Amino acid sequence: MESEWYNVWSVVSVTLSIIGVYSLMAFRKPKPIGEGINFDEQSVVTDNELLVRKSQIYERSDPLTHLFTDALTLDQVLSRGSKESVDGNCLGTINKKSNSVDWITYAQVLERINNFGNGLIHMGLKCGQNTFIGIYATNCVEYVFAEYGAYTQSMVVIPLYDTLGPNACRYIINKGVMLTHKGIISNICAVLYQMGDEATNKNDTMLSFLPLAHMFERCCQSAVFMVGGKTAFFSGDIKYLPEDMQIVKPTVLAVVPRVLTRVYDKCHSNIKGSKLKEWLLRKAIESKQSEIERRIIRKNSIWDKIVFKKIRNGLGGKVRLIVCGAAPLSPNVLEFMRCALGCVIIEGYGQTECVCPCTLTLPGDYETGHVGPPLPCCSIRLESVPEMEYFASDGKGEICVKGPIVFKGYFKDAEKTSIVTQSDGWLKTGDIGQWTPNGTLRIIDRKKHIFKLSQGEYIAPEKIESVYSKSQFVAQIFVYGESFKSCLVAVVVPEVSVLTLWCRKNNIRGTLRDLCQNKDVKRAVMNDLLGVGKKEGLLGFEQLRDIYLHYEAFTIDNGLLTPTLKTKRIEIRNYFGRQLEDMYRSLD
Ligand SMILES: *[C@@H]1O[C@H](CO)[C@@H](O)[C@H](O)[C@H]1NC(C)=O
Numbered sequence: 001m002e003s004e005w006y007n008v009w010s011v012v013s014v015t016l017s018i019i020g021v022y023s024l025m026a027f028r029k030p031k032p033i034g035e036g037i038n039f040d041e042q043s044v045v046t047d048n049e050l051l052v053r054k055s056q057i058y059e060r061s062d063p064l065t066h067l068f069t070d071a072l073t074l075d076q077v078l079s080r081g082s083k084e085s086v087d088g089n090c091l092g093t094i095n096k097k098s099n100s101v102d103w104i105t106y107a108q109v110l111e112r113i114n115n116f117g118n119g120l121i122h123m124g125l126k127c128g129q130n131t132f133i134g135i136y137a138t139n140c141v142e143y144v145f146a147e148y149g150a151y152t153q154s155m156v157v158i159p160l161y162d163t164l165g166p167n168a169c170r171y172i173i174n175k176g177v178m179l180t181h182k183g184i185i186s187n188i189c190a191v192l193y194q195m196g197d198e199a200t201n202k203n204d205t206m207l208s209f210l211p212l213a214h215m216f217e218r219c220c221q222s223a224v225f226m227v228g229g230k231t232a233f234f235s236g237d238i239k240y241l242p243e244d245m246q247i248v249k250p251t252v253l254a255v256v257p258r259v260l261t262r263v264y265d266k267c268h269s270n271i272k273g274s275k276l277k278e279w280l281l282r283k284a285i286e287s288k289q290s291e292i293e294r295r296i297i298r299k300n301s302i303w304d305k306i307v308f309k310k311i312r313n314g315l316g317g318k319v320r321l322i323v324c325g326a327a328p329l330s331p332n333v334l335e336f337m338r339c340a341l342g343c344v345i346i347e348g349y350g351q352t353e354c355v356c357p358c359t360l361t362l363p364g365d366y367e368t369g370h371v372g373p374p375l376p377c378c379s380i381r382l383e384s385v386p387e388m389e390y391f392a393s394d395g396k397g398e399i400c401v402k403g404p405i406v407f408k409g410y411f412k413d414a415e416k417t418s419i420v421t422q423s424d425g426w427l428k429t430g431d432i433g434q435w436t437p438n439g440t441l442r443i444i445d446r447k448k449h450i451f452k453l454s455q456g457e458y459i460a461p462e463k464i465e466s467v468y469s470k471s472q473f474v475a476q477i478f479v480y481g482e483s484f485k486s487c488l489v490a491v492v493v494p495e496v497s498v499l500t501l502w503c504r505k506n507n508i509r510g511t512l513r514d515l516c517q518n519k520d521v522k523r524a525v526m527n528d529l530l531g532v533g534k535k536e537g538l539l540g541f542e543q544l545r546d547i548y549l550h551y552e553a554f555t556i557d558n559g560l561l562t563p564t565l566k567t568k569r570i571e572i573r574n575y576f577g578r579q580l581e582d583m584y585r586s587l588d
């Protein structure tokens with residue numbers, strides 16, 4: 001089924017008259033979108049000293065907090081949807097037997113939510129913000145009942161990825177990002193505002209398949225509720241997404257780049273080897289791209305009929321708006337998908353610490369390689385990062401965000417909170433951005449964990465870690481230093497097989513824990529590390545002065561790695577605080 005799914009070309013008749021194609025292309029062009037918007041100046045500077053920028057399309061100087069006075073909190077969002085849709089359908093479950101969607105109305109959803117909320121109280125839970133409800137489930141109607149049911153009692157909801165293990169969940173329940181209803185509403189409304197005429201409305205159907213534990217999916221869904229649209233949930237396995245698309249026929253989709261990249265790859269592998277098909281595709285893209293550059297978005301040109309129909313139908317045939325987020329989308333793929341689907345595709349940039357997006361491309365902006373201007377719910381400035389040679393005066397620096405969307409802090413972690421939010425309310429994202437001449441933001445780098453040693457030398461610990469990782473003894477390594485110390489130390493998780501082999505040869509016995517504490521073992525590992533460092537060209541001050549061997553790996557489960565397997569530097573530093581101090585004490 002899937003191999004057929006994207007097969008654009010089975011409809012292409014080889015006997016097609018090329019002259020005919022050209023003559024048919026000329027008629028019925030709809031009017032361009034985004035009229036009246038100045039795409040050359042999408043943001044304006046509001047503070048000349050800090051070089052703060054805000055959206056150009058939102059005139060007021062204070063950030064947008066809401067659009068509708070009857071939807072100021074998330075539990076009001078559904079009541080508003082009920083009014084807007086005149087109690088239309090709200091949530092849908094795919095029925096595989098009948099190949100259709102079983103819908104329930106807003107009124108039915110509101111009733112279930114109230115029952116759930118009352119049930120929680122009946123079970124003995126207290127109403128209010130000191131009650132925390134974890135939700136560990138895949139996307140389904142019950143997820144919404146639980147989430148919004150908790151909101152009716154003002155409880156705090158903690159979404160958990162259903163792919164995480166129990167320990168990682170415990171960890172999240174305790175590190176979590178604290179967001180307010182006000183921040184979420186502000187963000188959703190700013191996105192609706194920025195989308196203008198293309199915004200989701202009560203006629204829209206969304207197919208929900210990204211994890212609801214992700215703010216991106218939750219915000220998109222709440223936006224659909226707010227305007228009275230409907231949301232159907234995928235059948236639960238991403239493998240069957242193509243079939244689900246056929247049943248639901250969504251008009252709006254929230255996607256991550258991978259979803260679009262997969263469609264792109266499939267199309268290109270399908271036409272490989274056929275000169276005619278490659279030529280046709282090139283012509284089709286050229287023609288559609290030139291329309292898109294006149295901001296004409298349509299799916300009724302001759303190319304849409306003969307070349308792109310299958311791709312479009314692969315997504316159900318009705319998609320008119322796609323919001324892409326969570327990771328950068330390749331410009332090739334974005335351009336191709338805009339041509340092929342004939343729909344508005346916009347890209348956002350943000351992080352959970354500021355709810356969801358803080359920038360979003362404008363519908364009608366056909367340029368790729370940027371993430372749009374600041375949304376009306378926030379201001380953005382770039383802060384110089386001298387150690388990486390990015391300067392705000394050149395329009396480059398660490399992206400900092402301010403506004404009602406900025407989070408309240410990490411749960412029970414004031415220290416970590418103070419690292420990412422400054423006292424004047426600016427959230428430091430850790431991403432490096434650059435303003436384009438059109439006032440949109442481009443993401444160009446990620447701030448490295450760079451610090452200075454007391455003698456003034458800059459240290460990039462991740463670079464040093466990657467060098468030492470080449471030592472046969474190293475499974476994992478965490479390099480640490482501070483600005484008031486003159487040298488580096490490290491926590492090393494040894495490669496068990498190499499370590500035990502070496503110990504056997506040298507007649508050292510014991511558990512892994514014993515071996516890690518053995519002085520001779522430590523000396524051997526240290527010597528190997530220094531040898532590798534020297535060979536790889538580390539400078540004197542970059543070489544380690546002491547190490548601590550640890551018998552247990554850094555894992556997601558013990559909270560020392562992120563779900564994407566990156567080292568959690570602050571957590572590791574705290575976890576090994578005593579050992580790091582001991583090393584420095586003996587070096588002083
Ligand atoms: C700025 O916008 C204009 C008009 O839309 C476009 O031609 C130009 O390529 C844009 N420049 C950048 C850097 O995006």
Ligand SMILES: *[C@@H]1O[C@H](CO)[C@@H](O)[C@H](O)[C@H]1NC(C)=O
Binds near residue numbers: 201
């Ligand atoms: C929704 O659909 C109806 C019926 O087709 C149409 O009259 C109305 O303008 C649509 N509303 C929006 C906001 O697109």
